[in-house]
Amino acid sequence: MKQNVKRIVQTALMSACFMVGFAQSTITGTVKDNNGDPLIGASVVINGS
Secondary structure (H helix, E strand, O other), X not given: OHHHHHHHHHHHHHHHXXXXXXXXXXXXXXXXXXXXXXXXXXXXXXXXX
């Protein structure tokens, strides 16, 4: 019984580490208005996140 619990905990931790590693990515760029001027303080949200 202890081995099953240990295996479940190990699998959960490994899965969590794997997801965190792929969940973070950096996107850089400039948000501009219709005139091409940069928008200060703009926030960007990715659909479905």
